[in-house]
Amino acid sequence: MIKYNKEPLSTVKSSEIEFASFINKEKNGNIDWSTVNSFGEEWSKFNAFSEVEIKMIGDEYFDIVPDHVITSNSNVLDVGCGSGRWIRYIASKVKFVEGIDPSHSVFHAVQYLSDNKNVRITQADVDTIPFDDNSFDFVYSLGVLHHLPDTASAIIKCVNKTKKNGYFLVYLYYDLDNRNALYKMIFNLSSLIRFTVSKLPSYLKKIICDFLAILLYMPFVFTSRILNKFSMLRKFIHYVPLSYYIDKSFYIIRNDCLDRFGTPLENRFSKNEIQEMLKSAGLIDIVFSDRSPYWHAIGRKK
Secondary structure (H helix, E strand, O other): OOOOOOOOOEEEEEOOEEEEEOOOOOOOOOOOHHHHHHHHHHHHHOOOOOHHHHHHHHHHHOOOOOHHHOOOOOEEEEEOOOOOHHHHHHHHHOOEEEEEEOOOHHHHHHHHOOOOOOEEEEEOOOOOOOOOOOOEEEEEEEOOHHHOOOHHHHHHHHHHOEEEEEEEEEEOOEOOOOOOHHHHHHHHHHHHHHHHHOOOOHHHHHHHHHHHHHHHHHHHHHHHHHHHOOOOOHHHHHHOOOHHHHHOOHHHHHHHHHHHHHOOOOOOEOHHHHHHHHHHOOEEEEEEOOOOOOOEEEEEEO
């Protein structure tokens, strides 16, 4: 377990489990509280992923992580751990995992991961990561940093906590730089829906996003599944929007629909922009996965 480098601002209890909080909501920083609250609501609804789903999607995110990075001697930091599903994926393979998140999802994470003795959950954000620089062998942040006002600055702070020659893995929303014009047009139309839905009250947002999962996601998913049945047509699946969900459960689809349409702040980046942010943060040997979700990449701290 890695020691905190400062005293917590408070101690919070979830059932009988206590955890430290370094959050000061009165202090401005690289954080959008409406988005943080939105994720707290999201993970209160979606926090019961099956082990099969966690392994399947975890394998997709961690496909570019070298074997020597995740070992029984590795100390790991999950920045923006949410409900803790990626910690569940990796915990049995490493020495220790610290999960930090500023939202109320930490209450679910501490319960969900209570049987993992090599895991600790802390309430903190990228501006208040309570550890010395160069503390962790492996740091990752999956689907989180694009929801911050300044993604590039957040990447630097994550890399700072990574040891020299350690690795940082990140997944950031792409700006569809590898998609055709029709695909981009459909996405831009959906963004108009998101602009409205993300401003709705929580209870209404959840209901509408469930309907959107059926009305917007499932037609594309079913199309992809039909194409997949015919070997001569499988090459066209890549061109179908949302084909990523071809093998995903409706639970995952509903969760990601709420994430897509319910989140107030969202940034998107091209592969080149992500490459430059990682290099500017001090990473070398940067590798991008050529498979979805786009884009996830890993680099080594020089």
